[in-house]
Amino acid sequence: MFKLAPMKPALKTQTDKARMTSETILHAAESVMIEAGYHNFSIRRVASAAGVTVGNLQYHFPTKDVLLKSLLDHCIGRYLKMFASIRNSAGNDPRRQFEALVKGIFEDLNSKNTTMFFPELWSLANHEASATQLMDDMYAQYRAVLKEVIKEINPKLKPSSVDRLALFISASIEGHTVFIGHGKPWQKQTKKLIKIATQSFLFAIESEEF
Amino acid sequence: MFKLAPMKPALKTQTDKARMTSETILHAAESVMIEAGYHNFSIRRVASAAGVTVGNLQYHFPTKDVLLKSLLDHCIGRYLKMFASIRNSAGNDPRRQFEALVKGIFEDLNSKNTTMFFPELWSLANHEASATQLMDDMYAQYRAVLKEVIKEINPKLKPSSVDRLALFISASIEGHTVFIGHGKPWQKQTKKLIKIATQSFLFAIESEEF
Amino acid sequence: MFKLAPMKPALKTQTDKARMTSETILHAAESVMIEAGYHNFSIRRVASAAGVTVGNLQYHFPTKDVLLKSLLDHCIGRYLKMFASIRNSAGNDPRRQFEALVKGIFEDLNSKNTTMFFPELWSLANHEASATQLMDDMYAQYRAVLKEVIKEINPKLKPSSVDRLALFISASIEGHTVFIGHGKPWQKQTKKLIKIATQSFLFAIESEEF
């Protein structure tokens, strides 16, 4: 028997290490954004929350802007995955699918991350072009899921009507963030509001006129 | 002929001066908040936008917190006035009143001030207790107007149902800020969206079941 | 008969009012100096402690320097009065007089005012010429009292010896401020220390050799 020569650390190792550090940093960045808000979002806070030196953080994310953009990418990516999984997990009946969709998104508003993250995103989108882009893309994908189901529920709708309905529905849901989100006064009414919302949305979808 | 009563010396001259300066500052503060966002909202920026020295600004608003709170008070006050005037200007038919109300609020979302101010407010409310309070109070007054009309449209509704419907409606409208606001891609769809919204809301109000 | 012209408010009235305000301010200044130290001694703090506007304070004391000098004058004046009264109240026997003197000054060190005021004075005297002058004058008068008694106790002493002994005694007593002053760890040992001090000082006075 013989001892194996100690494996030269595969070149990927460094990349892995780098990726690990980057992820640690992104995770810390998210928590700073959520706990402290963008107006308190600083490289130093993130570095300290990540247990990393400022210098090292800036090796991975050279400027604050890059860090911010990466963070938005990262966070938004998760919501896109959520939409995709909701779409996949739904059954056959389009109305059932729709109800599940609305319920899923609505309930997500209750989570601290969503409650705290989106208002920051909306504010940022008003002041930073790159955030605007990312947000618009995300909501477009969000609506794409909605649109598919809407079309199935009422196939007679014009494409532009479908677009509008998807916008109305998604915007209406988003608007509840500030009221039924984590720690908000109406949080406990979430279920009943879901019922109102679902019925109203279905009514709109099924009306020919819009 | 008779001597005029000695003109009350404009005793408030100083106070007037102070009020003028304060208003200039508040106005500048609003425009900084809107143009640059809260994360760029600094005493120095506001002072410079107002054409006032930092020292003088802080004579009138001793701390940044006071300035911020005054600004929120000032801005929110304007929305409260808007709600009140909408309520007063409405006619007799409750459905017509409701339609006017929804239309009024929806259209206000298109204004730059509203588009830019509210996301800042929502973000702030997540991180500053005093902003939370002001925002909650404002929305409560907003809903109070809605609730009156809802009750008239469907008098059979339980009070708790009225509350929930008012919340659903106001939240849904607010959610459109990010999509149909000033400079947003869906701005031109505002009218059609108002139609969808109004009908859906009326449907919800007239359903017994919520 | 004729009505008397309404008495012009005796000119002194205004002066009295002014004096009252000045005294209020000086009192407040003293308490700021004692509670907060000279490094926190600001016109604004004094004005606020006195319940007076900054503008009015500066009507009475045009600059911070004037206020400071007046404060030192005022405080030191009280100590001079104390020395004078101690001298007067003493009996005939010079040793008894001396003991009473040492005891009186020593015990005064326990008072909060003295404990807190003198270190500020010493520091100030190192950096502000006017404070140096005032302090030197005060200690000269202090020693003058001591010297009279010393001479009576030991008439054979040369004048320069008397001077030196007075200095040694006064300096030694002053040095205890930091240790037995108000709130200091050795405060409770004051009486026993007075005994040691008195005996040592008398020993020095009665030695021919200094």
Add this chain to the structure above:
Amino acid sequence: MFKLAPMKPALKTQTDKARMTSETILHAAESVMIEAGYHNFSIRRVASAAGVTVGNLQYHFPTKDVLLKSLLDHCIGRYLKMFASIRNSAGNDPRRQFEALVKGIFEDLNSKNTTMFFPELWSLANHEASATQLMDDMYAQYRAVLKEVIKEINPKLKPSSVDRLALFISASIEGHTVFIGHGKPWQKQTKKLIKIATQSFLFAIESEEF
């Protein structure tokens, strides 16, 4: 023969640089404290005296408080070394030791550093808890040296008497700072005052009664 242990690479190069900068800053801080007094002791003054940017100073001493505490540590450390060296250098005869001790401390009062530093320290100790602590510790060590010699001179003394005598002696010496210190009017009388002091202190030590 054996291989030399691999030279530790001067790993501390960076640290050395940092240490150098820190020392430059501390030195500048001391001179600001002495020349300008604590009430003029500002980070900016120290930075400028050290030829260092404010930002860099605060990299090494993150807050003013840390800088101040470090400065006190640094300065007080030097006095502790002085006490230790005086204790070690003294000969055998306890009275001779005592005389040398008193003379050494007394003469140190003449130095500019001591004259200017201690009044600041006393003032600080009245207003900043950490300064109080440092000062009390220093004087305790100071007295420890005195107590040893006192016990040897008069072994019959109770411990509490030794404590009190050490306090009386050290306090009396300290009190001379303001009168015989650097640039003070009585500076030239230092020697003669040392004689009076030494004799009086010895008298006190040799009395059974305290």
Add this chain to the structure above:
DNA sequence: AATGAATGAGCGTTCATTCAT
């Protein structure tokens, strides 16, 4: 005798960024 508005400098502190190692 008193007030209130305004200025401009300085304060302690945080920050994004650069760079040498």
Add this chain to the structure above:
DNA sequence: TATGAATGAACGCTCATTCAT
């Protein structure tokens, strides 16, 4: 990859002082 030293600007705030009223 990672660290630590340094810069320079901006921040919120306090201050002494001036001046019109």
